[in-house]
Amino acid sequence: MTWDLAFEVRRGGFTRALEVRSEHRVIALVGASGAGKTSLLHAIAGLLRPTRGHVVVDGQCLFDAVRRIDIPAHRRRIGYVFQDARLFPHLDVRGNLLYGLRGDAVREPRFGMEHVVELLGIGPLLARDIHGLSGGETQRVALGRALLSQPKILLLDEPLSMLDMDRRDELLPYLQRVRDDARLPMIYVSHYPDEVRRIADEVHRIPG
Amino acid sequence: MFGFSPQELAAIALSVKVAVVATLCSLPFGIALGWLLARARLRGMLLLDTLLMLPLVVPPVVTGYALLVLFGRQGAIGAFLHDALGITLAFRWTGAALACAIMGFPLMVRAIRLSIEAVDPRLEQAAATLGANRWRVFFGVTLPLAWPGVLAGAVLAFAKALGEFGATITFVSSIPGQTQTISSAIYGLMQVPGGESGIWRLTVVAVAISFCALLLSEWLARRQRANAGTRA
Numbered sequence: 001m002t003w004d005l006a007f008e009v010r011r012g013g014f015t016r017a018l019e020v021r022s023e024h025r026v027i028a029l030v031g032a033s034g035a036g037k038t039s040l041l042h043a044i045a046g047l048l049r050p051t052r053g054h055v056v057v058d059g060q061c062l063f064d065a066v067r068r069i070d071i072p073a074h075r076r077r078i079g080y081v082f083q084d085a086r087l088f089p090h091l092d093v094r095g096n097l098l099y100g101l102r103g104d105a106v107r108e109p110r111f112g113m114e115h116v117v118e119l120l121g122i123g124p125l126l127a128r129d130i131h132g133l134s135g136g137e138t139q140r141v142a143l144g145r146a147l148l149s150q151p152k153i154l155l156l157d158e159p160l161s162m163l164d165m166d167r168r169d170e171l172l173p174y175l176q177r178v179r180d181d182a183r184l185p186m187i188y189v190s191h192y193p194d195e196v197r198r199i200a201d202e203v204h205r206i207p208g
Numbered sequence: 209m210f211g212f213s214p215q216e217l218a219a220i221a222l223s224v225k226v227a228v229v230a231t232l233c234s235l236p237f238g239i240a241l242g243w244l245l246a247r248a249r250l251r252g253m254l255l256l257d258t259l260l261m262l263p264l265v266v267p268p269v270v271t272g273y274a275l276l277v278l279f280g281r282q283g284a285i286g287a288f289l290h291d292a293l294g295i296t297l298a299f300r301w302t303g304a305a306l307a308c309a310i311m312g313f314p315l316m317v318r319a320i321r322l323s324i325e326a327v328d329p330r331l332e333q334a335a336a337t338l339g340a341n342r343w344r345v346f347f348g349v350t351l352p353l354a355w356p357g358v359l360a361g362a363v364l365a366f367a368k369a370l371g372e373f374g375a376t377i378t379f380v381s382s383i384p385g386q387t388q389t390i391s392s393a394i395y396g397l398m399q400v401p402g403g404e405s406g407i408w409r410l411t412v413v414a415v416a417i418s419f420c421a422l423l424l425s426e427w428l429a430r431r432q433r434a435n436a437g438t439r440a
Contacts, residue, residue, distance in 0.1 A: 045337055046336075046337075047333050047336070047337070072336075072341075073333070073336040073337055074336045074337075074338075074339050074340055074341050074345075075339075076337075077339070078337055079337070080334070080337040082330070082334060084330070086328075086330050086331055086333075086334035088331060088334075088335075088349060089331075089353070090349075090352045090353055099335070099338050099340075099348070100338030100339050100340070102339065145338065146337075146338070149337075149338040149339050
């Protein structure tokens with residue numbers, strides 16, 4: 001079982017629940033904006049504590065309310081690509097990419113710097129300040145930064161939503177390359193069903 | 209040089225030394241408490257905040273007296289420092305630094321707290337998902353982004369320390385060459401006839417240093433607000 005997710009989170013007076021059991025590697029969560037998709041991803045990443053339930057991915061338990069397991073975010077090995085990218089403004093592109101590449105991974109990374117840079121076509125950006133990047137470039141750097149932290153799971157929260165329609169078609173192939181290259185369990189969140197069909201093996205609808 | 213007497217020059221040098229030491233020694237505590245007030249959600253934060261702000265409003269002579277009672281040779285802490293570590297604070301320049309550090313601390317903590325609050329917590333979350341523990345998040349993301357504001361707080365505390373009078377003179381008196389700062393030298397000159405020219409010289413120095421420090425502090429604070437915003 002790749003995904004065994006059953007939990008509830010409370011955010012601003014609302015309760016959101018997710019129940020997904022799936023063998024598929026790449027799944028999508030779709031739902032209208034305000035359906036709480038981001039809160040659900042935050043719970044999987046350890047940024048928000050569920051009120052009950054469990055989060056098990058690839059047999060590894062990240063959270064279980066009953067067994068009192070709650071692995072802190074920084075030890076979950078989750079590559080999270082945020083909707084708003086969240087690049088560090090005090091670092092250049094290279095500094096952002098390398099932020100999460102530490103420890104044993106420096107010597108034998110599963111996702112190495114050269115490989116990731118090549119995969120995402122961000123070589124020419126390395127020395128750039130992040131403030132000058134376009135929306136698509138920003139998301140590619142965010143994606144690269146997440147991969148270089150050597151994650152075991154990828155969470156992508158509407159990575160195309162900051163881009164206008166033309167730019168989406170530019171970024172989508174990169175997302176597909178990462179999906180096929182990284183071979184990681186991946187959750188893709190979006191509110192566009194057509195976008196989701198090009199990425200995910202299975203789609204779960206979040207009631208709004 | 210500009211007609212400064214040796215005693216005036218000694219007062220200026222001592223003031224700067226006291227203010228620098230007071231600022232540098234209190235900065236780590238200021239950063240820690242500023243972070244705590246900005247980010248930690250604990251019981252008693254309001255109380256802690258109030259206690260930290262107290263030196264700003266309590267009469268300085270009361271703070272000085274409290275220091276004398278606690279850190280004097282007979283005081284609870286002072287006796288221990290003297291007997292166990294050989295450190296004396298009362299009537300020494302180190303005591304002046306302690307008094308100035310306490311008087312400048314509220315300003316420092318407030319500025320640092322505001323600058324840390326201005327750092328986007330979503331960037332700290334991003335750092336956590338990239339494997340950074342609390343310490344790395346703080347030293348790798350929060351502090352660099354808050355840094356100009358932290359410096360602004362330090363400069364503000366420096367300016368405050370430079371001008372401190374009440375607590376300092378109560379705790380360490382005004383011994384020329386040893387504990388006499390610009391402020392206490394001016395006060396001393398006011399007690400003697402013919403001191404006007406010295407008063408004016410020291411006043412100009414005090415105003416000039418304070419003005420430059422405030423200007424630097426404001427400039428740093430503005431830069432921080434522009435930098436730590438939510439862009440990216």
